[in-house]
Amino acid sequence: MITQPRPQIGVLVPLSRPGWTEAGRHLLAGLELAADEVNDAGGIGGAPLELIVRDTAADPLRAAAAVDELAGLGVAALAGEYHSVGARAAAARADALGVPFLCSSAVLDALTEQPTQWVARLAPPQSRGWRVYADFLLAAGHSRIAVAAQPSLYWASGTRILRERLALRGGTVAELDVDALTPEGVCDDLVRLGVTALLLLTGHPEPAVSVVRSVRGDRRLAGLLIGAPAGQPEFGAWADLLGADGAGVPFLRYLPERLGALGSRVGAALRERLGEPPSFVAFEGHDTIAVLADVLRSHGTDRAGIAEAWPHVAVEGTRGTVRFSRTPGTGVWQWARPPVQVADRDPADPGRFRILHTG
Numbered sequence: 001m002i003t004q005p006r007p008q009i010g011v012l013v014p015l016s017r018p019g020w021t022e023a024g025r026h027l028l029a030g031l032e033l034a035a036d037e038v039n040d041a042g043g044i045g046g047a048p049l050e051l052i053v054r055d056t057a058a059d060p061l062r063a064a065a066a067v068d069e070l071a072g073l074g075v076a077a078l079a080g081e082y083h084s085v086g087a088r089a090a091a092a093r094a095d096a097l098g099v100p101f102l103c104s105s106a107v108l109d110a111l112t113e114q115p116t117q118w119v120a121r122l123a124p125p126q127s128r129g130w131r132v133y134a135d136f137l138l139a140a141g142h143s144r145i146a147v148a149a150q151p152s153l154y155w156a157s158g159t160r161i162l163r164e165r166l167a168l169r170g171g172t173v174a175e176l177d178v179d180a181l182t183p184e185g186v187c188d189d190l191v192r193l194g195v196t197a198l199l200l201l202t203g204h205p206e207p208a209v210s211v212v213r214s215v216r217g218d219r220r221l222a223g224l225l226i227g228a229p230a231g232q233p234e235f236g237a238w239a240d241l242l243g244a245d246g247a248g249v250p251f252l253r254y255l256p257e258r259l260g261a262l263g264s265r266v267g268a269a270l271r272e273r274l275g276e277p278p279s280f281v282a283f284e285g286h287d288t289i290a291v292l293a294d295v296l297r298s299h300g301t302d303r304a305g306i307a308e309a310w311p312h313v314a315v316e317g318t319r320g321t322v323r324f325s326r327t328p329g330t331g332v333w334q335w336a337r338p339p340v341q342v343a344d345r346d347p348a349d350p351g352r353f354r355i356l357h358t359g
Contacts, residue, residue: 010070012080030285048062060089067093076301100306104288112331120252120333132359133167142197143171149201183214197225247347256339263318287317
């Protein structure tokens, strides 16, 4: 009797600091739930699907080293990653080594320097999501914006997207360097600039939490909108640390207005696994394995065959049917229309989310 090799997928997730560990935990929960479902249904060609997990800690060097290790172990494909800096490093190594990589959650537009056949992505490009966010700000009457930002390619890219979108309607974006300013200094500059909204383009929990507390406690800034397009308020730690001060902070999330039957079932299973409401990142993790399992069933574990399958994918995920196409500026196979919404925590009930805008 010939034993089929056990199909293996290498998983990249931030599970230690300075990575956003809460996002990593949700991403891993979605990946593992989907793998369990695949195996409960008979696996891949009768063989159980195995996930080999490596912690990237949001470090591009660790991410690249993990890809090298996993490729050497013979994984059929790579999956996961939340942080754009880690995802870019992983994508570059995957491309160089010829290993298929389905990126779950990183959004930076140019995921690779050159177009590649080896990499696909589920999350929307940053330019799409952040333009939706800019449109939300304009529709709500905010055209004079400040960003409290830290140096990084991701934050700089977000600032550029916001500035270009707002400029089309006469809007402006002022930049505040939170590494050079105290939270109180941020408040002083906001008063001086006369802006109506402040966007947090910073690490979480710090300095984001300290900035929010200072702004909320400054009478001069009553009525100022605080926003967090990168999604910090999605996670329970935000509400635990800030309570009522963390409500009414609009952020981007990649969920439909209403989940269908599959999404509702998976959401309930994720809630049980996590012990808290699942974030959109957990759903992205689940959809990643659902797509890869479908490709493995139809094309086997040959790496070149998996990469050739990207344009033929049509998989019903928790948030819609996943299909990949070439999107200009990304260099990868991209799910063209994942759902995008702007949401916040309801000030009357911070445990409840409100949908403010969709795009």
